[in-house]
Amino acid sequence: MSREGASAADIARAAEAAPQGLDPPLSRRMIVAVGWVLGLAIFVLLLRDLGLSFDQFGRGVEKLGRFFSAMWPPSDGGQLPRILRSLAETFAMAFLGTFLGAVAAVPLGLLGAKTIVGQAVIHFLLRRSFDVFRGIPALVWALILISALGLGPLAGILALALEDAPRMAKLFAETIENADERQKEGVRSTGASSLAVLRFGLAPQVAPVWASQMLYFLERNFRSAAVLGIVGAGGIGFELEERIRIFAFDEVIFIVLIYMVCVAMLDFGSQRLRMRLGSA
Secondary structure, three states: OOHHHHHHHHHHHHHHHOOOOOOHHHHHHHHHHHHHHHHHHHHHHHHHHHOOOHHHHHHHHHHHHHHHHHOOOOOOOOOHHHHHHHHHHHHHHHHHHHHHHHHHHHHHHHHHOOOOOOOHHHHHHHHHHHHHHHOOOHHHHHHHHHHHHOOOHHHHHHHHHHHHHHHHHHHHHHHHHOOOHHHHHHHHOOOOOHHHHHHHHHHHHHHHHHHHHHHHHHHHHHHHHHHHHHHHHOOHHHHHHHHHHOOOHHHHHHHHHHHHHHHHHHHHHHHHHHHHHHHO
């Protein structure tokens, strides 16, 4: 037998004598099984820690069944004009909140863009402040403003504006930073002032994007305004809260259905406008 043949045979025998590891598919199945067991254990511990039980869940499902049965057929309760007026108030809250938030976001977005304000410290502080205030939801602002201003749509409008301003400012700043610098340089090369550079070199690029973003926020705010109304900030949410409190679930589902139709119509119209702005 040659040296090469003996070497090959030795290698084969050594491989057979070596301990065999787990088959890769079997190993993966074991890992998946252990993961499922750990996940189930964590789920059970969370249920126990929160004081939840299947009995409580069962009672809740039974009550929900009675509530759903009481919702049909839907009824306006003879209050259709009032409901429509509340829907109009909700849209007005969403529109004004979005508008005020955008008005505040434009200068903040300009200051937050590194291509406009080159100082790294100022840019860092502004962007971090945006992050801090973006973490405060409109519901928290509404509760604070209701305590200060009282019940009504004014608190809801300001709450939406305060939530939207830092969010839109961040998006506006990123849009400015992504704008084509060559168009600005072309206007600047004519000897135009800094304001003229912003007006003719930057605004035509960012305005369609900003308008599309504001339309998105309008859609979102129209949905959020209903929640604000439940805590006393006016609009259709107040009508929902009132009827839920007196167990008038046939009127609740009527309001919800009308509200869903209005949301769908607004989303459709806004989407068409955003598509036209994107193609402009």
